[in-house]
Amino acid sequence: MDYQAVFMDIDGTLVTERQLVSSAREVVQRLNDRGYKVALCTGRSTVHTNGVQKHLGIENAVYFNGGLAVAHGDVTLSMPLEPSTVENILKLTSDHRQPLILHTRNRTLSLEEIPVEYQPILESYQFPPIERTTIDAVLSGTVGQIYQANVFATRDFDHVFSEHIPECLVYRWNRNAIDLQRLGCDKSIGAQTFLHRWNIPPAQAVHIGDGGNDIGMFRTMGLSIAMGNASDDVKANANVVTDRAENDGVLKALENLQLI
Structure with a gap:
């Protein structure tokens, strides 16, 4: 499959023990060099995510488990509470x-x-x-x-x-x-607004995560990668299981699958 977009969770995926994993910037740089669209997909708030985005140079993010999606400053999805x-x-x-x-x-x-x-x-x-x-x-x-x-x-x-x-x-x-x-919020809904904007079908997108809130993405995107630190039920919904976050699981998965 010719994958064109990569979505990544933050906590338990790119961040562990309150720190970005050492290979996070390398991962993003190599994805960018290969021409992938890159986005974060998180349950965090925008304020809570800004630092990670700036450090990694990622301008696309789905926040609040799909409640808000912003691509290069443009809101593509907004689902606040009534x-x-x-x-x-x-x-x-x-x-x-x-x-x-x-x-x-x-x-x-x-x-x-x-x-x-x-x-x-x-x-x-x-x-x-x-x-x-x-x-x-x-x-x-x-x-x-x-x-x-x-x-x-x-x-x-x-x-x-x-x-x-x-x-x-x-x-x-x-x-x-x-x-x-x-109700109705899901990371996958926000992610699909990005894919529509980029004219990329979900089958050509990858998601990497470790939580129950990543399962919707796993079921929607073409390739799903669960972290080694994910629970068994999360792993059961993924196509691939990689190493733990602290052991550079994201980098290892992308290299093993020859995506970077």
Whole structure:
């Protein structure tokens, strides 16, 4: 297959232990040299992704697990939460006294200081500085559209959010934290807006990732590569399994498949 585009996840793929893997820049440079379209596909916010993009020189990215896609500064997909959904999230988390973080396109917000017991989670994912805001500012739209909420809640609350806010996709990324975003969001939807723009069929695209939020991409793109540190169910959905992120799994996979 004549592949023309390569999508890559960030955490657990290009980033491990809060650091870009040493071969990340080489991977991107060699892909660029071969003429591939290159994009990041992540659950991270735009603010949380900007540093990685600048370091690697990648201008195309799908954020918020498909809630927002931006190619060379142009928004190709935007799926923010409805204001009524944001209001429901605020009420439910307040009722259960669960801290949360809200993400707009350019800001990371919270209503109160995140408790110290959750700080290691934020540090492990290199969260950007969090601004304090108010419920009124959020509900009035003053802060901007909300694309995602991170809620600090244990696994037994997953069904509570699914039942009370059915218009949200619930994605657990830590035993104490979930993402809430608009139902229907998927990395693959954002990626396909790029492919349409580039006139490249999905069969000629590659995706490399390690999480459950990469499975939609694995099922949609022509070639799927799971990292060695991925869970068994993620690996089962991939065409190829490579080495772990910290062992330059992305570079090894692309070289072994003679894509670079």
